[in-house]
Amino acid sequence: MQGVVKSSNTSKLISAMTLTKLGLTHVPQRYVLPSSQRPNLHHIIVHSSTSLPIIDLSNLQNPSLRSHTLDEIQMACKEVGFFQVINHGIPLSVMNDALDATTEFFNLAVEEKMVYLSDNVHEPVRYGTSLNHVRDECYFWRDFIKHYSHPISDWIHLWPSNPPTYREKMGNYARVVQVLQKQLMEVVLEILGLNPNYLQNEIEKGSQVFVANCYPECPEPDVTLGTPPHSDYGSITILLQSSLGLQVMDHNKNWLSVPVVEGALIVQLGDQMEVMSNGKYKSVMHRATVNSHKKRLSIASLHSLALEKKIGPAENLLDKEHPASYKEFSFKDYLNYISNNDILKGERFIDTLKKNP
Numbered sequence: 001m002q003g004v005v006k007s008s009n010t011s012k013l014i015s016a017m018t019l020t021k022l023g024l025t026h027v028p029q030r031y032v033l034p035s036s037q038r039p040n041l042h043h044i045i046v047h048s049s050t051s052l053p054i055i056d057l058s059n060l061q062n063p064s065l066r067s068h069t070l071d072e073i074q075m076a077c078k079e080v081g082f083f084q085v086i087n088h089g090i091p092l093s094v095m096n097d098a099l100d101a102t103t104e105f106f107n108l109a110v111e112e113k114m115v116y117l118s119d120n121v122h123e124p125v126r127y128g129t130s131l132n133h134v135r136d137e138c139y140f141w142r143d144f145i146k147h148y149s150h151p152i153s154d155w156i157h158l159w160p161s162n163p164p165t166y167r168e169k170m171g172n173y174a175r176v177v178q179v180l181q182k183q184l185m186e187v188v189l190e191i192l193g194l195n196p197n198y199l200q201n202e203i204e205k206g207s208q209v210f211v212a213n214c215y216p217e218c219p220e221p222d223v224t225l226g227t228p229p230h231s232d233y234g235s236i237t238i239l240l241q242s243s244l245g246l247q248v249m250d251h252n253k254n255w256l257s258v259p260v261v262e263g264a265l266i267v268q269l270g271d272q273m274e275v276m277s278n279g280k281y282k283s284v285m286h287r288a289t290v291n292s293h294k295k296r297l298s299i300a301s302l303h304s305l306a307l308e309k310k311i312g313p314a315e316n317l318l319d320k321e322h323p324a325s326y327k328e329f330s331f332k333d334y335l336n337y338i339s340n341n342d343i344l345k346g347e348r349f350i351d352t353l354k355k356n357p
């Protein structure tokens with residue numbers, strides 16, 4: 001993603017984790033956001049059950065509850081493009097193991113993590129951090145590691161071998177999340193009125209990118225962000241957060257903090273889904289705040305349809321009264337856009353696809 005330190009800068013690398021260990025009382029100036037972009041941490045809207053619903057996925061197996069549950073999911077996709085799921089079939093132990101492995105990885109010495117430092121989006125594993133002298137518009141108080149993991153067996157031997165259980169724990173989580181993603185895609189296609197086999201091939205050949213984020217304690221959480229506002233590129237993102245920090249934008253442009261619910265996973269729709277649904281469903285704008293007292297971790301599993309596939313509005317949703325509202329796009333178009341535009345200032349790739357913005 002954005003803001004990766006160029007490989008040539010490795011000798012000067014001071015990651016957000018390192019800065020925190022130095023015990024600073026102020027964040028370096030380059031992390032300080034203009035006041036209009038700062039989070040208002042004194043006015044946190046934590047919960048609004050209508051905007052941020054928690055869906056019990058096991059209800060889909062219950063004939064008397066299935067239709068109501070599908071309605072709830074549909075409403076969530078239309079309103080914000082966001083919901084949490086419980087009873088999703090992934091054991092809590094697998095989720096906690098993934099968070100533990102991530103914690104251990106980020107606790108490694110910075111030299112060890114730097115082996116994976118890269119700004120090449122095609123690297124199967126890359127470590128990145130907030131510090132960036134080249135683009136002073138990067139204000140992330142976080143370190144992250146990205147894995148390409150589809151099919152996982154092709155990549156897993158490239159993942160970090162230290163901590164020793166990393167591959168096993170992250171691999172287990174990546175696999176079960178992939179299964180959940182397929183189930184969720186089927187549901188979302190069903191509520192869009194599309195055949196569950198629609199784009200099956202592209203979903204099968206889809207990509208899964210794993211991003212583990214580490215947001216260390218920050219001395220001035222009011223003036224910076226962990227991750228700037230953005231929507232995810234793909235179809236669905238499944239996110240696991242260790243503590244409060246994720247915020248999503250509702251249709252009134254309020255930032256809502258996503259509550260931490262034990263055992264729950266967060267589901268966010270991405271740009272591909274907004275385009276495919278011809279705007280019926282929203283690709284959710286979100287960001288991550290930081291705090292002064294507790295390190296926060298999140299693991300995002302970003303799913304997208306086959307990378308070479310051009311995605312446009314589903315033909316079955318179009319007719320004379322409902323013409324296509326979005327242009328087709330591919331992963332290449334997206335990469336091109338992010339390398340030439342300032343998505344950190346809130347500019348969105350999806351807006352460039354709208355036919356009548």
Ligand SMILES: O=C(O)CCC(=O)C(=O)O
Pocket residue numbers: 211213227232239241245246247286287288297298300
């Ligand atoms: O840390 C979070 O809660 C959000 C991370 C995120 O949006 C991303 O990695 O795309």
Ligand SMILES: [Fe+2]
Pocket residue numbers: 230231232286300
């Ligand atoms: Fe995201």
